[in-house]
Amino acid sequence: MIDRLQELGREALEEIKQADSVKALESVRVKYLGKKGPITEVLRGMGQLSEEERPKVGQKANDVREEIKEKLEEKTEQLEKAALDEKLKAESIDVTLPGKEVKQGARHPLTAVVEEIEDIFVGLGFQVTEGPEVETDQYNFEKLNLPAEHPARDMQDSFYVTTDMLLRTQTSPVQARTMETFEGQGPVKIVCPGKVYRRDDDDATHSHQFMQIEGLYVDKNVQMSDLKGVLEAFVQKYFGADRSIRLRPSFFPFTEPSVEVDVSCGICGGKGCRVCKHSGWIEVLGAGMIHPNVLEMSGFDPEIYTGFAFGMGVERFAMLKYGIDDIRHFYTNDIRFLNQFKRA
Structure with a gap:
């Protein structure tokens, strides 16, 4: 049997030497080392040998198998390297050819508008503050003078996670949280940008998700004169020095008095056109003096401190600035729409 094993080893090594592909080498491996190969057949016949011959034959079989495996690995490596060299020669790169242009992206129009508005208010002495999008009922409503049964809650119907947790309907909770950290000692001067959520019909001017500042x-x-001055400075910086604002009485639970803020129409110069519905004015945001209850719930003495608050929809400001007629364009990821703002 030892002679037979030596003969099989020589035959296998010769076939490995003659093999010219990885596929041929695999055939050699299966032929000699497979379960039905001749070496396996020799090992199955070891039961007929004496106790003295078995270890010698077993050792020789292992030696032959290891030698065949080693030669197979060496030849496989040689063939793979040769194949790679041939492929590299065939696919040589002409370094003199012009490279492919790397297309550069751009900021989303909403991101650009948020950053521009932030820059304006930072220039007016405000700090940028952010907060959680999943908010408690206490901060989203109670701290803003909106108790459980207040009818104004119907206008801000939102997506509830639990009975006490919801996706925030406004960024005002950030104001309440920030005021608490000041422990009743002013001044507090902040702007709070971020995403907000409300159950609303998706149409050209409404979305269940939008951004506020x-x-x-x-x-x-x-x-109130401080509020008017700040908003007028902001509007003229954002829309242009020729624009003016007007304040109209309104109602918000967290401010008293409250106002709606209009900006003069930039299309007709205030004379009246289709864009401003022939009024000469376009509504842009809501504002007012902070309600004493809101100050008190956040730790400020309303007999000592006063303040104002305002809120604006980022999408509305983007639509007015860039002439966008459908709010849904901001969220559909249409590259044709987004490419228009590379220079914005």
Whole structure:
């Protein structure tokens, strides 16, 4: 049997030497080392050998198998390297050819608008503050003078996670949280950008998800004239120095008095056109003096401190600035729409 094993080893090595492909080498491996190969057949016949011959034959069989495996690995490596060299020669790169242009992306129009608005308010002395999008009922409503049965809650129907947790309907909770950290000592001067959520019909002007930027200023002797001055400076910086604003009485539970803020139409210069519905004005945001209850719930003494707050929809400001007629364009990821703002 030892002679037979030596003969099988020589035959296998010769076939490995003659093999010219990895596929041929695999055939050699199966032929000699497979379960039905001749070496396996020799090992099955070891039961007929004496106790003295068995270890010698077993050792020789292992030696032959290891030698065949080693030669197979060496030849496989040689053939794979040769194949790679041939492939590289066939696929040589002409380094003199011009490279492919790397297309550069751009900021999303909403991101650009948020950053521009932030820059304007930072220039006015405000700080940028952010907060959680999943909010408690206490901060989203109660701390903003909206108790459980208040009818104004119907206008901000949202997506509830639990009976007490919801996706925030406004960024005002960030204002309440920030005021608490000041422990009743002003001044507090912040703007709060972020995503908000409300159950709303998806149409050209409404979306269940949109972005807001709200502002807050709390200090001693803050007056309505301060609010008007800040908003006028902001509007003229954002829309242009020729624009003006007007304040109309309104109602918000967290401010008293409350106002709607209109900006003069940039299309007709205030004369009246289709864009401004022939009024000369376009509504852009809501604002007002902070309600004493809101100040008190956040730790400020309303007898000492006053303040104002305002809130605006980022999409509305983007639509007015860039002439976009459908809010849904911001969220459909249409590359044709987004490419228009590379220079914005």
